[in-house]
Amino acid sequence: MTAADGGLGIVATQRAVLTENGPLVLASGAKLPHVEVAYETYGALNPARDNAVVVCHALTGDAHAAGWHEGARRPGWWDNLIGPGKALDTDRFFVIASNLLGGCSGTTGPSSLDPVTGRPYGPDFPLLDIADFVTAQRGLLDHLGVERLHAAVGGSLGGMQVLEWALQEPDRIDRAVVVAASARLTPENIAFSSVARAAILEDPDFHGGRYADHGVTPRHGMKIARMMAHITYVSEVSLEEKFGHRRDTAGSDKRLDADFEVEHYLQHQGTSFLERFDALSYLHLTRPMDYFDPFGAHPDVVPSTRFRLISFDTDWRFPTAHSLRIRDELAARGVAVEHTELASPWGHDSFLLQPPGYHEAIRSFLD
Amino acid sequence: MTAADGGLGIVATQRAVLTENGPLVLASGAKLPHVEVAYETYGALNPARDNAVVVCHALTGDAHAAGWHEGARRPGWWDNLIGPGKALDTDRFFVIASNLLGGCSGTTGPSSLDPVTGRPYGPDFPLLDIADFVTAQRGLLDHLGVERLHAAVGGSLGGMQVLEWALQEPDRIDRAVVVAASARLTPENIAFSSVARAAILEDPDFHGGRYADHGVTPRHGMKIARMMAHITYVSEVSLEEKFGHRRDTAGSDKRLDADFEVEHYLQHQGTSFLERFDALSYLHLTRPMDYFDPFGAHPDVVPSTRFRLISFDTDWRFPTAHSLRIRDELAARGVAVEHTELASPWGHDSFLLQPPGYHEAIRSFLD
Known part of the structure; x- marks a missing residue:
């Protein structure tokens, strides 16, 4: 349960204040005067500062993606993927994971105190877009002094953020891994x-x-x-x-x-x-997932990012058709994109597990 | 909205008391001292008394399967199927529809008065099996003086009752139409x-x-x-x-x-x-659907009934695999059974609508 398992050992969540130079401006135009982001990092930024990988969490994840918190009974939510020698190899990469804006695990959200009123935002917290999740992560990267990203990686809502990342910052990210995600929710x-x-x-x-x-x-x-x-x-x-x-x-x-x-x-x-x-x-x-329409919001953007899309054959929340739609849209813009459907018995949750070929597909793409 | 539409015109729900000669005994052994059943009939019983068809309703249906109630804005829930010249032709058949035991549309259920306490049964109403729904319908047939059934017809939970009917009364029913039903629910x-x-x-x-x-x-x-x-x-x-x-x-x-x-x-x-x-x-x-296991409950019964099973290609509540399981079990017992999967865009609800070939499949089978 520590470094003895060959993993990252004990890690701790940190916090960054993103609003020291002014409020965070949301896609809607609303402003948040004080934003803190909870984050963890694994591995080290290399001298060339070109080995950073952003990991984006899904709906109920948090900043604790890998390693162990002191006394915890289980490691971070993507510990099977991230660590020394693992597919997302912390001997090579500087991995950054943060809790989403609007969340409840250390980053500013509806249960945080509104500095204007001194009580929790509650229903007054502004509605967010997936673009805002990325805006907050960009603020964290500035805080950490990271300019380029070797990769952005995420599954489900995390994959939607990765797609938004590449469209918001078309020249900043070398590789994007988008797993079990969607660029447009169905009415179902x-x-x-x-x-x-x-x-x-x-x-x-x-x-x-x-x-x-x-x-x-x-x-x-x-x-x-x-x-x-x-x-x-x-x-x-x-x-x-x-x-x-x-x-x-x-x-x-x-x-x-x-x-x-x-x-x-x-x-x-x-x-x-x-x-x-x-x-x-x-x-x-x-709610931001329902409104998500990244290709509509960025109609003319052609990211220099290379994409690997992964879907799972038993996933009926975001079935392969969703990934194919993303692939077709990117390919139509001339973006380098490849898609793989993997066999897995575990449905949508497969992105958190290790169906055959999954981690290998990420590892080889990040190389 | 009346007989002028070529349909059944105005119909009315009637009631029968089933417990004049003693309580209704449930599959669990529990007894209901007073049971009333709400029912409607369409067409007439012929002199040979061999043209009766029982229609079984699904979860939220009721006894009002066809025709119009005085002043109503819509006809009975299966009016597209039942009426003069329709697939379930009331010029030929004597159709009987009743509200399920345990229901809330005229038949005794949890909101009925418990004659022992004088107040609604509420949580004291006994748990039912699908077998009990059929037991109550059998009581209604006795009340109506109907011995043989030309057919029993139902979709979803109604189809499950039809299957139970044929296994409970293996020599009483000539034809069974089981639509979009299941003999064993999946954990999903x-x-x-x-x-x-x-x-x-x-x-x-x-x-x-x-x-x-x-x-x-x-x-x-x-x-x-x-x-x-x-x-x-x-x-x-x-x-x-x-x-x-x-x-x-x-x-x-x-x-x-x-x-x-x-x-x-x-x-x-x-x-x-x-x-x-x-x-x-x-x-x-x-709840009785979850526990339903008719082949387990009637392990050695071989109905003389001929079966037509119908499923719909977009039904993901009871997909075709459920019907195939019923078919295989009946066929293994030497029962005459045929199955048809129909193309329909409307999912499970297709059994209430008119996808191409559906009503024809019922009409030809009842001939």
């Missing part, structure tokens, strides 16, 4: 996300976003939102293999509440989510 | 249903099922449950065609709550459901 994608948000927004304990003032959280809505969303992250075949039709109480009476193993699993997913996530952050980080 | 099916139920069960206004005593209903949970379930009833392609990426307020500010057309559509689905359905009935009618 929006529908699932919308019902999850409605579960939170319409929970009586949401109090119009002022739940903190009432000393409550919209627990019911948050739990249901997470349970439902989780179904879309996994595949039918993985649920079948993991749980089948088994009941926890086989032989005992049937019941209306959780009985089948898959139900207990979802209950656990929903309940444990309550400990670690803020309701308004959930709303503010999901 | 159970997962969606479980989250919908959790939304209701864990709504603070559910009050352990005693919400009627508190003068409330678990509206929040019911609405979210319905919105989520509705996504699984439609197809990605139909949502794309119907709504695309269009916003109601295109050009105006982005927002966290409903903005895209697909979101307003789901909001409407959820809200209108509150007017017509009871929360405990929703729990009691969905």
Whole structure:
């Protein structure tokens, strides 16, 4: 659980203030007067300053992408990918991971104090675009003195940020790895996300976003939102293999509440989510995906970046068709892009796991 | 809107008491001392008494399958199938439709008065099996003096009842039409249903099922449950065609709550459901599907019934694989069974609509 496992050992989250020279201006025109970003780095910036890799997290990730926090029971969320000798090799690369703007794990978000009022932003936090997530990451790079990026890497919402990165900064990034992502959500994608948000927004304990003032959280809505969303992250075949039709109480009476193993699993997913996530952050980080239209927002940009797109055959949240749309749009602009669909039983969540060929595809591309 | 449309004209729901000679005994052994069933009939029983067809409704259907109620704005839920000259031709057949046991549209269910206590059953209503839905329908047939069935017809949960009918009464039914149904839910099916139920069960206004005593209903949970379930009833392609990426307020500010057309559509689905359905009935009618295992419950039964199974290529709630499993099990028992997969853009809901070849497949089979 330390460096003895050949990994990064103990790491710590740091913070940077991005607004020392003025407010952060959002794509909407709104301004945030004080923005802090939680981040971690792994490996070292080389003298040529050309080995930095930005890792972008997905919806419920955070800055702790790899290594171990003191006393933690599990490593960072992408520790299988990032470390000495791993596909994202920290002996070679300077890896930068940060918590998203609007999040709830150290970076300024709706639960942060509004310096104007002295109380949490709550419902007054401005709506964000995925472009704003990237703007905050650019601010962090300035803070760290990093100009060029060897690569930007991310899956799901993280992959959407990578795409936005390359269109916002067409000459700054050598390589982009976009995994299980989308450049335009389908109405079905929006529908699932919308019902999850409605579960939170319409929970009586949401109090119009002022739940903190009432000393409550919209627990019911948050739990249901997470349970439902989780179904879309996994595949039918993985649920079948993991749980089948088994009941926890086989032989005992049937019941209306959780009985089948898959139900207990979802209950656990929903309940444990309550400990670690803020309701308004959930709303503010999901909603920008619905509006995301990077090719429409950057109609004439031709990035010099080379792209590797990866999708998974059992991913029904962002199936391969989404990656093909990105590929076709980039190729039409003359951008160097290649796409690989990998076989994996784990659905959308595959981007966090190690299906055959996945890490190798990233490693070879970063070389 | 009356007989002038060539349909059945005005029809009315009737009621039958099934417990005049004793309680209704459920598959679990529990007994219901007083059971009423709401039903409608269309056409006439012929002198040979061999032209009766039972129509089984899906989760949120009712006894009003066809024709018009006085002053109604729309006809019964399967009016496109049932009527003079239609695929289920009421000039030839005596069609019987009834509301499910446990329902909330005229048949005894959790919101009915428990004759023992004089107040609504609420959480004391016994858990049902799909076998019990059929038991109640058999009681109605006795009441109507109908012995043989020319056919039993149903889609989704209705199709599951048809399968149970044929296994419970292997020599009573000539033909069975099982549309978009399943003989064993997948863990993904159970997962969606479980989250919908959790939304209701864990709504603070559910009050352990005693919400009627508190003068409330678990509206929040019911609405979210319905919105989520509705996504699984439609197809990605139909949502794309119907709504695309269009916003109601295109050009105006982005927002966290409903903005895209697909979101307003789901909001409407959820809200209108509150007017017509009871929360405990929703729990009691969905849960038996999870436990449904008709071939396991009737291991040695070989129905004399001929089966036509129909599935739809865009149905991802009960895809064709479910129908093939039913086909293989019946065929292994030597039962006459044929299966057709039809092309339809509308997903699971196709069974209520008229994709090409669908009604013809039913009409020809009933001839």
